[in-house]
Amino acid sequence: MHRRALITALAAAGVALAAPAVHAQGAAARTLRFVPHAGLSSIDPIWGTQDVVRNAAALVWDMLYGVDSQFRPQPQMAEGHLVSDDGLVWTIRLREGLMFHDGERVRGADVVASLERWMVRDPMGQMILALRQELSAPDDRTIRLVLARPFPRLLFALGKQAAPCAFVMPERLARTDPFMPITEAVGSGPMRFRTDLWEPGRRAVFERFAVYVPRPEPPDWLAGGKRIAAEAVEWRAMPGDEAAAALQAGEVDWVEAVPPDRAPLLRRQRGFSVEIADPMGAIGALRFNHLHPPFGDVRVRRAVAMAADQQDYMRAVVGADDVLWRRNASFFTPETPLFSEDGGEVLSGPRDLDGARRLIAEAGQQGADVVLLAATDPAPVRAMTEVSEALFRSLGFRVAAEPMSWGELARRRAVKDPPGSGGWNAFHTFHAGADCASPAACTAIRANGPDAWFGWPENAAIEAEVAAWFAAETLAEERAAVARLNRASMAFMTWVPTGLFLSYQAWRRSVAGVTAGPMPFFWGVQKS
Amino acid sequence: MVAYIARRVLATIPVMLVVAFFVFSLLYLAPGDPAAVIAGDQATAADVERIRASLGLDRPFLIRFGEWLWRVLQGDLGVSIFTNLPVSHMIAQRIEPTTALMLLTITLAILIAVPMGVLAAWKAGSWVDRAVMAFAVFGFSVPVFVTGYLLAYIFALELEWLPVQGYTPLAQGFWPFLENLILPALALGSIYIALIARITRAAMLEVLAQDYIRTARAKGLGTGGILFLHALKNAAVPISTVIGLGIALLIGGAVVTESVFAIPGLGRLTVDAILRRDYPVIQGVVLLFSFVYVLVNLAIDLLYTVFDPRIRY
Numbered sequence: 001m002h003r004r005a006l007i008t009a010l011a012a013a014g015v016a017l018a019a020p021a022v023h024a025q026g027a028a029a030r031t032l033r034f035v036p037h038a039g040l041s042s043i044d045p046i047w048g049t050q051d052v053v054r055n056a057a058a059l060v061w062d063m064l065y066g067v068d069s070q071f072r073p074q075p076q077m078a079e080g081h082l083v084s085d086d087g088l089v090w091t092i093r094l095r096e097g098l099m100f101h102d103g104e105r106v107r108g109a110d111v112v113a114s115l116e117r118w119m120v121r122d123p124m125g126q127m128i129l130a131l132r133q134e135l136s137a138p139d140d141r142t143i144r145l146v147l148a149r150p151f152p153r154l155l156f157a158l159g160k161q162a163a164p165c166a167f168v169m170p171e172r173l174a175r176t177d178p179f180m181p182i183t184e185a186v187g188s189g190p191m192r193f194r195t196d197l198w199e200p201g202r203r204a205v206f207e208r209f210a211v212y213v214p215r216p217e218p219p220d221w222l223a224g225g226k227r228i229a230a231e232a233v234e235w236r237a238m239p240g241d242e243a244a245a246a247l248q249a250g251e252v253d254w255v256e257a258v259p260p261d262r263a264p265l266l267r268r269q270r271g272f273s274v275e276i277a278d279p280m281g282a283i284g285a286l287r288f289n290h291l292h293p294p295f296g297d298v299r300v301r302r303a304v305a306m307a308a309d310q311q312d313y314m315r316a317v318v319g320a321d322d323v324l325w326r327r328n329a330s331f332f333t334p335e336t337p338l339f340s341e342d343g344g345e346v347l348s349g350p351r352d353l354d355g356a357r358r359l360i361a362e363a364g365q366q367g368a369d370v371v372l373l374a375a376t377d378p379a380p381v382r383a384m385t386e387v388s389e390a391l392f393r394s395l396g397f398r399v400a401a402e403p404m405s406w407g408e409l410a411r412r413r414a415v416k417d418p419p420g421s422g423g424w425n426a427f428h429t430f431h432a433g434a435d436c437a438s439p440a441a442c443t444a445i446r447a448n449g450p451d452a453w454f455g456w457p458e459n460a461a462i463e464a465e466v467a468a469w470f471a472a473e474t475l476a477e478e479r480a481a482v483a484r485l486n487r488a489s490m491a492f493m494t495w496v497p498t499g500l501f502l503s504y505q506a507w508r509r510s511v512a513g514v515t516a517g518p519m520p521f522f523w524g525v526q527k528s
Numbered sequence: 529m530v531a532y533i534a535r536r537v538l539a540t541i542p543v544m545l546v547v548a549f550f551v552f553s554l555l556y557l558a559p560g561d562p563a564a565v566i567a568g569d570q571a572t573a574a575d576v577e578r579i580r581a582s583l584g585l586d587r588p589f590l591i592r593f594g595e596w597l598w599r600v601l602q603g604d605l606g607v608s609i610f611t612n613l614p615v616s617h618m619i620a621q622r623i624e625p626t627t628a629l630m631l632l633t634i635t636l637a638i639l640i641a642v643p644m645g646v647l648a649a650w651k652a653g654s655w656v657d658r659a660v661m662a663f664a665v666f667g668f669s670v671p672v673f674v675t676g677y678l679l680a681y682i683f684a685l686e687l688e689w690l691p692v693q694g695y696t697p698l699a700q701g702f703w704p705f706l707e708n709l710i711l712p713a714l715a716l717g718s719i720y721i722a723l724i725a726r727i728t729r730a731a732m733l734e735v736l737a738q739d740y741i742r743t744a745r746a747k748g749l750g751t752g753g754i755l756f757l758h759a760l761k762n763a764a765v766p767i768s769t770v771i772g773l774g775i776a777l778l779i780g781g782a783v784v785t786e787s788v789f790a791i792p793g794l795g796r797l798t799v800d801a802i803l804r805r806d807y808p809v810i811q812g813v814v815l816l817f818s819f820v821y822v823l824v825n826l827a828i829d830l831l832y833t834v835f836d837p838r839i840r841y
Binding site (some may be wrong): 039041042044047048049050121123162163164177179180181183199200201202203236238239241242243245246248249251377404405407408410411412414429431441443451453454 | 559560561562564565566567568569570571572573575576578579581582608610611612613618621622677680684685688691692693694787788789790792796797800803804805806
């Protein structure tokens with residue numbers, strides 16, 4: 001086989017092996033007390049895909065690759081890889097010295113079993129699964145993947161930050177049914193999970209794994225050296241207001257999500273840093289049901305977009321702090337490499353309520369009934385739903401806003417029946433900005449009919465552009481595909497982006513090294 | 529008496545069965561889907577369905593109820609859908625803070641409210657009486673979370689006398705244990721104090737109007753003796769009844785108080801479980817609360833015989 005050598009970071013890995021394990025240094029050896037945005041109630045990142053589980057899992061488990069802040073996959077557990085000229089055969093080599101927390105070495109068989117479990121649950125994994133002809137471990141440090149067709153996004157899939165991530169577990173755990181939770185939290189990541197101290201939903205303790213060998217590169221999101229300075233990290237879950245008060249009182253060190261109205265108070269006091277937690281934030285979404293009128297008609301969907309004012313939505317979500325939101329005439333995340341606003345004039349131009357009403361009349365849907373699923377939690381969803389209810393009324397619809405919990409909405413949105421028979425017409429949600437940096441993890445962008453996300457949009461032009469992005473081999477090709485995809489999605493108005501909103505995180509000045517990103521990164525964080 | 533206690537204990541069995549059936553039915557009928565929560569926002573309907581099936585949530589009501597009841601009868605409350613941990617283990621992890629909070633609240637409430645009620649009755653119509661009643665109305669009207677936030681703001685954030693949140697187990701020292709519970713107990717106890725103070729006052733007023741009180745006074749007995757040895761003992765039956773009934777109030781209040789003060793107790797466990805639709809945990813905790821409530825009321829009934837020897841079972 002003629003091979004194109006793409007071994008990456010090999011020399012650097014050698015340096016890593018020679019590097020001493022991270023040792024506690026003076027005051028930095030203390031426990032870092034962190035308040036996550038939600039309590040940790042599960043520890044299986046494949047079975048349960050909530051962000052808080054992913055964030056905890058990133059401490060416990062490692063990945064073959066990890067994306068950096070430019071969304072480029074970099075080797076993490078992998079020493080490097082080889083790919084055949086036809087792009088069908090991938091050979092990934094594990095770096096030396098990888099150990100699980102139970103003292104066992106990480107083997108190729110562990111990786112194979114872990115990827116097999118992950119592929120069942122992850123949308124990109126399912127694409128790989130469909131192309132897979134062989135996935136095997138010829139020896140303890142080698143993984144071989146043979147595909148039926150080239151899949152240029154493979155490394156990105158293995159290293160992406162969107163849940164579920166391709167974490168590597170011991171084979172005995174990875175053989176668990178992907179629809180059942182694992183029973184132990186044994187990984188090879190930089191921290192061990194103390195199951196004995198776990199109080200589900202309230203407290204979780206992670207202890208530095210002394211044997212862990214970080215990569216030599218500087219840390220950058222999930223890439224680079226994951227050097228843990230603290231001896232232990234303790235997660236204490238509590239509501240936002242209590243967390244802010246606890247931070248003020250010195251009872252915790254770092255709060256992942258600070259309520260917007262608490263931020264000015266903390267800023268006025270010395271000793272605290274208050275910064276944007278994740279510059280990519282979250283994109284609000286008004287999701288339509290394409291199966292039933294009135295939103296089955298593209299003219300009605302575009303009419304809603306013509307009338308919707310993102311400022312109304314975002315101020316309802318974040319209040320008066322204009323730092324915390326921005327307009328976004330795109331389905332993708334601003335300031336990310338592929339961002340495009342092509343075709344977004346319908347959202348960025350002047351609001352046209354009269355034009356919207358005319359378009360609805362033209363579609364014959366004036367005064368149509370609209371069942372709006374109105375989740376009363378989480379708060380951003382509730383706020384956006386209230387704005388949409390008023391908007392729909394102003395457009396002449398007869399709106400039935402049905403209040404319910406998010407759990408109930410999650411069940412109800414899967415119902416395809418007509419709105420009058422238990423179905424629905426619209427609901428609000430939001431998508432993590434980091435997930436919307438490309439079509440890979442943003443399943444909401446898809447328009448593949450019955451297989452699409454809730455609302456089941458169907459549009460061949462959109463699907464063609466999604467496929468074009470997956471097939472793209474250069475950044476320029478990717479950008480062009482995403483620009484066309486945004487234009488096609490705006491024309492079809494799959495759903496209405498209602499703006500980008502951000503949130504604050506805060507920490508005591510005695511803590512250094514906190515970075516902004518789509519998840520809290522503990523490597524490099526020190527407490528004096 | 530022993531036969532009575534045995535009868536009452538046996539009577540708790542059908543009560544608990546009814547509670548079990550009611551709780552199970554309520555959760556079965558309530559909207560929401562733990563499988564959808566587990567699967568996450570990006571999951572397909574097929575994924576959600578597979579998780580639902582793996583959890584056994586797609587099976588008929590009676591089969592699920594029967595299996596659950598059989599396990600409960602064997603002392604097994606099941607396994608949490610989310611954590612995969614036994615419900616009994618999760619309850620054991622959380623029971624200490626809630627028990628400590630409730631015991632301290634009850635103790636504080638009785639120590640504060642009963643003397644207040646006695647004082648108000650003794651000084652009926654005076655400014656003392658009015659002040660006590662005004663306090664009672666205030667305590668009963670202000671929601672626990674408002675009282676909690678106010679106390680935390682004043683005593684924790686401004687004066688920095690006590691911690692804002694959290695819980696320290698008794699094993700780590702008595703003062704650290706107590707300082708975490710003072711504010712929550714006062715917040716939770718405010719309604720309870722108001723309730724007991726009002727009932728004590730009313731019961732004492734009735735007793736103080738009795739002939740034997742006048743006789744005691746005529747014999748030259750001191751005020752303290754009359755109030756606390758004679759009157760209070762005879763007023764104790766309605767007071768103890770209210771204290772017992774108030775346990776339900778405390779359980780409800782503990783849910784809120786534990787959230788406000790971030791105490792890792794059963795209240796927060798219940799709220800978290802309800803939000804996630806973690807059915808086995810909700811069922812286990814509600815069963816436990818019901819059982820405690822039944823036992824407390826049995827204890828109160830038995831206490832009647834101590835306060836009033838005329839009562840026989």
